Amino acid sequence: MHLPPAARSRTVTAVLGPTNTGKTHLAIERMLAHKSGLIGLPLRLLAREVYGRIEERAGTDAVALITGEEKIIPKAPRYWVSTVEAMPLDLETDFVAIDEVQLAGDLDRGHVFTDRLLNLRGQSETLLLGAATVRPLLEKLLPGLNVVTRPRMSVLTYAGSKKVSRLPPRSAIVAFSADEVYGIAELIRRQRGGAAVVLGSLSPRTRNAQVELFQNGDVEHLVATDAIGMGLNLDVDHVAFAGNRKYDGYQYRQLTAAEMGQIAGRAGRHTRDGSFGVTGRVDPLDDELVEQIENHHFNSLKVLQWRNSRLDFASSTSLRASLDAVPREDGLARAPIGDDINALEHLLRDSGISAMAKGPKAVETLWDVCQVPDYRKIAPANHAELLSTIYTHLMQDGAIADDWFTRQLAFADRADGDIDTLANRIAHIRTWTYVANRPDWLADPAHWQDVTRGIEDKLSDALHDRLTQRFVDRRTSVLMRRLRENAMLEAEITSSGDVLVEGQHIGNLLGFRFAPDAAAEGPDGKTVRAAAQKALAAEIEGRADKLSRSENADFILTADGTIRWRGEAVAKVAAGEEVLTPSVLLLADEHLTGPAREKVQQRLDLWIKAQIETLLKPLVDLKSSEGLEGLARGVAFRIVEGLGILERQEASDEIRQLDQDMRASLRKHGVRFGAYNIYVPALLKPAPSQLLSQLWALKHGALDMNGLSDLPQLSASGRTSIPVDETIDKALYKVVGFRVCGPRAVRVDILERLADLIRPLVAWKPLDAEVSPPEGAIAQGGGFTVTVAMTSLLGCAGEDFTAILKSLGYRLETKEVERPVAAKPEETPKSEADAETPAEAAAAPSETVEAPAEPTAEAPTESASGESTDDSPAAQETSAEATEPSESVGEPTDAGADAVEDVSADAAEAVEMETVTIEIWRPGRGDRRPRPRGQDNRRGGENRKGGPARGDQGRGDQRGEKRHGGPRNGPKGGKGGGSKSSGGPARNDRAPKKDKPIDPNSPFAALMALKEGMDKKDKS
Secondary structure, eight states, X not given: OOOOGGGTXXXXXXXXXXXXXXXXXXXXXXXXXXXXXXXXXXXXXXXXXXXXXXHHHHOGGGEEEEOSSOEEOOSSOSEEEEETTTOOTTOOOSEEEEOOGGGGGOTTTHHXXXXXXXXXXXXXXXXXXXXXXXXXXXXXXXXXXXXXXXXXXXXXXXXXXXXXXXXXXXXXXXXXXXXXXXXXXXXXXXXXXXXXXXXXXXXXXXXXXXXXXXXXXXXXXXXXXXXGGSSOOOOOSEEEESOSEEEOSSOEEEOOHHHHHHXXXXXXXXXXXXXXXXXTTSOOOOHHHHHHHHHTOOOOOSOEEEOOOSOOOSSHHHHHHHHTOOOOSTTEEEOOOOHHHHHHHHHHTXXXXXXXXXXXXXHXXXXXXXXXXXXXXXXXXXXXXXXXHHHHHHXXXXXXXXXXXXXXXXXXXXXOSOHHHHHHHHHHHHHHHHHHTSTTSSSSHHHHHHHHHHHHHHHHHHXXXXXXXXXXXXXXXXXXXXXXXXXXXXXXXXXXXXXXXXTEEEEEEETBEEEEOGGGOHHHHHHHHHHHHHHHHXXXXXXXXXXXXXXXXXXXXXXXXXXXXXXXXXXXXXXXXXXXXXXXEEOBOTTSXXXXXXXXXXXXXXXHHHHHHHHTHHHHHHHHTTTOOXXXXXXXXXXXXXXXXXXXXXXXXXXXXXXXHHHHHHHHTTOEEOSSEEEOGGGXXXXXXXXXXXXXXXXXXXXXXXXTTTHHHHHHTTOSEEEOOTTSOHHHHHHTTEEEETTEEEEHHHHHHHHHHXXXXXXXXXXXXXXXXOTTBOTTSSOBOOOHHHHHHHTOOHHHHHHXXXXXXXXXXXXXXXXXXXXXXXXSOHHHHHTHHHHXXXXXXXXXXXXXXXXXXXXXXXXXXXXXXXXXXXXXXXXXXXXXXXSOTTOOOHHHXXXXXXXXXXXXXXXXXXXXXXXXXEEOOOOOOOOOGGGGGGGSXXXXXXXXXXXXXXXXXXXXXXXXXXXXXXXXXXXXXXXXXXXXXXXXXXXXXXXXXXXXXXXXXXXXXXXXXXXXXXXX
């Protein structure tokens, strides 16, 4: 029905005014005064609220509810509550009311409101309810209209800007996106105990449950979108704008003054005054806007949106033409193209749909399908595809197939997931709820209406639970309610440190610090903490007294530098002026004060001092230098600087100058003189190593530096060497007792054990032809080969072990030597196996030793203690090169050479030889600079092993010859001293003739005797 302008004002009264004027209440009262009535409301949420209020008074059988997604229609209803879009146009009722008629100016929905206020009438009475901004257009479009204005029943004032955390109770915070609503609600939960959440997309069931939380006082704050501006009746005292821009479906724009007034007007109920303001996210409102909102004076609407409602369904072309019609009255403007028209255009571009849309009924069905709202908001093309499927079912099968409909519902019929997931499922089910409420689209629409409503209710309940869990702390909300009711609150502290106020947990007492829960934040939180102050003060003072009398075993220092007392953190260790003197920082708040704080500080200072003096006693003693004099004091200082480890080469000059008394005094403090390091073995143990690494990290970096937690554990696990991590500070390896040697780090005490293995091999000399070299030694001495004992000791081999030796100053050379071919045990006679060693000894004289090392000892006391000699491999090399004889050690005389040839020839017949390449390691060349003769006065004579004094090379050569038993063929003290190994003539003497008998004491004579014995045995 379309009314002419002259008949439009019949039975119509416009009730206009700001919010809180009782317009909706008036409409309900007027409708119940008639035998029948219909009221149209702007939101499904508001329709549900009004339906409930009328149902309470008129009874369930008398009231029907119709929305796009829900229909509750008794057999003979007298009153109909509906959304404006779903208002049944074929009803004839005594009363009709349309709420919020100013929405006729809305670009998206305005044309529907315009159609209803122009054409829908009650037989006895029609009420148009809305804001005064629409009055001029109503009077123009409805000539003779009766207008009644109603004043606001309470005063609305501007309260300025406030932080969200400082908003008064019973406040509603308005935002314009779901993300903003959730973020604000989360903040309020942490600071004020919780908030209810209301969004336009919520189902009525969820919205009512959330509003109930606010209405009954479980929470004091409501966070909502502008949906609350459309007639939701709430007990709100203050409205705060958390934003002033919104997306209207076309663009982001500023809220108009009228829109802000509509929302702000929700503050105040009946005669109770209200206030409005902004949060810190929005600039304060200017004076002109404040004046408009407070006095409800807004600019009038310029036009109402209009779209032709008399559609022509003769064909799709006719339908398009009728939708393109333009208004012919002043005050009306053609509405923008909506989602339904866009969906129609998408569908008609499909040739299959166009072919089916023939005839008025098919075209009308197509338009009805296009009215399905796009609740999912995925994309227009996706929505059009869904509509295409629905239309195809309707045209080809006459109804939507039940199995297909069931599959669509299955996607939403799940109550698991988070808030966004459930909200998306509710949007999905709303589409199918709308479809199920179409009377002729399904074979059994009543059944499917129950199914879809059940799924929506289940999802709504689940969404309410998720919203409550996330945004409401029920425990805190109960506490806040008791706080408002009671002037004095009871507080107690449990044995586990839980702080309770009125039986509600508000925080924990951790050591000497009170850690409040979220409930203890904000203005109310101060009152709660004040109630707990008395109990906290008594408990903390008692704890301070207990700590001051605690044993050392009650304290521990954790890896993060925290001192814990009976498991609770009470202090942190911080860097002091020196590594061994850290400072202690109390972890306490304002509750620990005065003498109690001093007692705690003194006890913790005493404990950390005792801990260092106990675990690091050698360092503390070295630092005090008690019993140390002269140069020993300086060496002790260097060791303390290195936290117990001093590389020998860094202090080589000082070490050489130490006399035996100084060395002995250092040894009394636990110092060990090694070949590579001067160190304190006691500090390599796990506990001292862990403490040293922590103290070093405090002074030189931070306790979260890389490797600080791992390296001490590796050291404590017994690992003798570990791969080097380039991201770890090299100095940290040294602090925990490792020395970086190429790609691996080796424990310093293990390096000294390696030196103990290498030293006798390098010092070995061929003094007796019948004595075979030990494993790892070479025949001429002065070098060694790698043995299994060495690699097992360090836990590595191959390239890693080679790199370690090179980093220690050893040099590598390779040499080809002949040796007997190893035969299988069952094929090798015992006599041949016994001959292998002499054969190797025969081949040995062909090798030469470039720099034989003669190790020297510091003093008998040092040797007795099992420590390494003072001379490192580099020092041994220096001593060897200082004497450096001109002959090659082990080189035979001419006569010996002839004999070797005969013996070798004969031996070759009995033993098969092979040539192999071996790796020989020799000490690196040290510093060759001459030393003053008197520099090392403790070594004026021979050393313990019979070696020459460093300052008497000539006599050293002669003594070496006499020691080996050889004749002195060379000039006394001359450069051509005899060979040390054989005692033969000098290298320049003429070789003896071949028929000259072989010296019976030479190794070659032994070989000949062995060969003759073998021959006799074979002949026998």
